[in-house]
Amino acid sequence: MANHEDIVTTKEITLSMGPQHPSAHGVLHLVLDMQGERILKASPDIGYLHRGTEKIAENLLYFQFVPYTDRLDYMCGMTNNLAYVQAVEKLLEIEMPERAKYIRVVAAEMSRIAGHLLSIGAWALDLGAMTVLLYAFREREMVLDLFEMLCGARMTFNYLRVGGVRRDVTPEFKEKCLEFVKLFPSRINDYEQLLTGNRIWLKRNKGVGVISAENAISLGLSGPNIRGSGVKWDIRKDEPYLVYDRIDFDIPTGENGDCFDRYMVRINEMRQSARIIEQALTQIPDGDCCADTPEIVPPKRKDIETNMESLIHHFKLISQGFKTPKGEVYSSIEAPKGELGVYIVSDGSEKPFRLKLRVPSFVNLQSVDTMCKNQYFADVIAIISSLDPVFGEVDK
């Protein structure tokens, strides 16, 4: 007769999940040590998409690096643009016109909506609720159409420039955008109707991947992930940039720090983003959309075509770039995934001496091990989706 003990204790196995796995949100390779279905250790192995963005930046003029930031978190490129140009502006000490600040807020919040929509849609898809993804894409499509009206691109915008924005908003855009934010809350209700009370959704997310506030801070979580654990920290409120201090909005937080709380935080954040866009669009003042600093901002297209001096000026600026003062700055914004910071060390030349991107997904992914410990294998999928890593950003 077989020894009874041999039958019930399963052998410890190591399973490689990814890098080609549909639920891994990109090229995440997760090495899981498992006892049966239970996770003992989860060690992420990253770097499959490493492009050396920071090394590239050291060899480019300041304004040439903006398109590269679009490719970091490609789900919401505007916020990446914003983090970078804001750091360069801090170094240069440029003051922007009010209008540009409001346009930037609108662009950044639309980006947040686009990012969160995909996050929730893909999360639901991973857990077997396909409808939500299709609905989320319906609205994401509307946001992308608005972006197309704003700057001509749908994913890689290159819209913000040092000193302002590339194109002014048109009255049509304003009208369409207001239409969208009026409609959007009812669409969020649709997702909530499909998910928030759904028994399967609750079973798969409630009490899964719990992380305490203390652990979350120590592990460096930021954005919706740390707020899900009840830490009320949002850079838009605590260190306001642009015009966020003039806009009325709330910071949603969770209590238990589980996947469900992180989901609720994202849902409520989208509602707040719609509120912010509406206020920003109604408050937006007239004026220029770029700072009046000819040594940094290129002349207008119309002037280049009709004016010799402007043409020379444009040529010189594009071919030589602009110099920045010697020194170092760190500037961060609240990106959809968390704190997106840019640290620039300048040696006084036209190129950054060292540029470091503090990307939120990279730091957030560190907590996978803590969250997965003692959970079942199926929960790992929910946990990764709730952290919402984007590999363009994790791997830089």
Place this chain on the structure above:
Amino acid sequence: MSDTIQQDSVLIRKVKDKFGQSVIDTAVFRDEVTHVIKKESLLHVSRFLRDNPEMQFNFLVDVVGVDYLPQRPRFEVVYHLYSIPKKHRLRLKIKVDENENCPSVTSVWKSADWAEREVFDMFGIVFDNHPSLKRIYMPEDWDGFPLRKDYPLRGYKDQYNPYGEEKP
């Protein structure tokens, strides 16, 4: 934006009073305070900054390496700190030379784990007492440290990289 930082700010005064011997230099640029401290006292200063009720730097934002070739000491390791309760930021710096090790702050802030691995991967700076110091982005058998200033932009030439530079 926050108020401008004066020389008698708590971020400067407290650290200088407590660790006058260890602080090599203090700078304020664009309202950001930077302390350059001695490598040996990094852990002491870090613990103080985290636990002192006036400081409460409970959040390590990032660890960054900077290569200042041909200066000596060659590298700087930069720590960006943030305090969630106090809402202030601080930058600590230590200078490390080639073939010198640097103390790991993973015992103070757990988030230093991957950040220090990244610095090791990109610059080859070794952190003592790090729980698992191995490459994070590059393959484990990679030759060289990509973000060093003497590493070519296109890498070194080998069978997979015909456009790279010849290795000296």
